[in-house]
Amino acid sequence: MEQIQSEFNYRKFLIFSLVPMALLLNQANVIFGVNTSLSDFFLFTTILFFPLKKDIRLPITVILFILVLTGSVIFTSFxxxxxxxxxYADPNAVLRxxxxxVAVFLYFTVGYNLARLGLISNILKWFSIGAVCLGCLSLLATFITIPFLQDIVFYGGNRFRGLMNDPNFFAVVQSTALMYFWENKSMKLKAKFINCLILxxxxxxxxxxxxxxxxxxIFIFKGIPVVFSKNLNKQKLTLITLFVLIFAVLFFFFVTYFTVLLDELSQIIPSFQRVTELFTNFEGAISDSGSTRDLAWGNASQLIKFSPFIGIxxxxxxxxxxxxxxxxxxxxxxxxxxxxxxxxILTIVFISYLFYHMLMAFYSSKEKSRDSKIVHDMLLPFLVGSLSLSLxxxxxxxxxxxxxxxxxxxNNKDFNKELRDKRWRNVN
Known part of the structure; x- marks a missing residue:
């Protein structure tokens, strides 16, 4: 009985730390040259509690990679x-x-161990709730000017960035929450639709x-499986047919009045002016409007050529x-x-390890934890967004x-047994 009570208190403390940490994953700002988030405080309270309970684990391959990476980047820098x-590298810059x-390694460690304890769904839920709250704020701030919030939540006066330091990063994070609600099977359809629309x-x-x-x-990735699903009933098939017909009509209307619609939308949402460049001037969208990605990618490619194997x-x-x-x-x-x-070399090792686990989650059977499917889908916006952002x-x-x-x-039997035992104690 005492052991069960101790386990209950342990999980209660973790959840108490997880909720604010999850909400604050929607916030990040540069302070003294370091990208800082208030979620870090709750991260440390969580990570320090694991060793006290002797309840922290990591794959040996991850530990070895971090050790090799540490030695490599310090040697290369200095x-x-x-x-x-x-x-000559600036020691302070190297330290930062x-x-x-170290910080992202700690987040990896917490994510791994929370999944092991069956608590990862808690943090995903509260993070996504925080993203929806910021989405509501973005809609409110579009139509109502809130002076003291303008400089905080807007970039350049008209691009909503929430509590992030960059609107593009904000967009990736919102897309991640969108994938959570879209994939969440336990949520009612009406609530799912409202949350997705806000995001x-x-x-x-x-x-x-x-x-x-x-x-x-996201629409393509989530829509195609629905259209070609073998489990389509008459009701779903009718809805899909209606959707396709409505989409065809709207698409024809959109193409006909393409420029006018873009201009009108830009008048309502000024920040959308940048997005219209994707349709009207794709090359300019890459190199103009503050993006300068062609120059950034060129410089990066040159640096890789100068030191291809061990980096800079x-x-x-x-x-x-x-x-x-x-x-x-x-x-x-x-x-x-x-x-x-x-x-x-280390980049290929890392990316191969990442994509191996992504494929494992994609091809996993339905009998495995549904959390793996949600986590897999939430990672996709980061993988795609990484093509145009440094994430x-x-x-x-x-x-x-x-x-x-x-x-x-x-498939590790010990972990499976431990996870089942912990969930059983939580239920009872």
Missing amino acids: FWDTFHFHF GYMKI ILSLFNSGSKTGMVLLVL GIGTYSDLALFLFDNSTIAHNTYLQLAAEWGT NNARLFWLLFGALVFLTGL
Whole structure:
């Protein structure tokens, strides 16, 4: 009886820390040159409690990778860059860069162990609720000017960014919450529709071209399986037919009055002006309006060519790019950023490990934890968004990745038994 009570108190404490941490995953700002989130405080209270209970585990492959990565990036930053580029790294910048690696590794650890304890669904739910609340705020702020909030939640005066430091990052996070509600089978259809609609409208309000691409891909990814499902009944088939007919009519109308509609929408939502460039001037959408991704990608590619195998280290990217190219813009592409900083060898190892677990979740049977399917779908916006943004330090991504690694490794009998036992004690 005492053991059960102790277990109950343990889980109660974790949930108490998880709810604010989950909500605050929707917030991130740069303070003293470091991307900081208030969720970090609750992360540390959670991560410090695991060892006290002797209840923390990680795959040995992950631990070895972190150790190798640590040695590699420190050597590269302080020794290789000096020898190869005649560039002397700023120790403070390297320290800040390494602290980011430590922080995301801790989020990975928490995600892995929360999935092991059967608590990952709690944090996903509360994170998504927080995203919907910010979506409601974006709609309110569009029609009602709130002076003291303008500088906080808007970028450039008209692009909603929520509590993030960048509207594009905000769009990726909202897309992640959208995937959660879309995939959640336990939620009533009406509530699911309302939440998804709020998140979609907040994406428009962000004025993010990346967000619009994500939205289209989400509709394709989630819509095609429904259309070709073998379990279609007459009611579903009728609804799909009506939807296709309505969509065809609207599409014809949209094409006919294409320019007019875009202009009208831009008048209602000023931030949407940037999105219209995807349709009217795609090349300009990549290089103009503050994106300059063509230049950023070119610089990143050059850095990779200069040091392909071991990279340039951490905390050195902007200063070294300024030193070599007279431009300090970061890569605006997670894959290029990692390849430039970590080197292609460690980057390929990491990406292969990530995609292996993504495929494991995609092809997993229905008998396995439904959480793995939700986590898999929530990671997709990060993988696509990483093509145009540097998301290698995104906290939510690493927490989800940690959970995915455990959930796709449920063939381990000891973990399966432990998870069942913990859930049984929680129910009783």
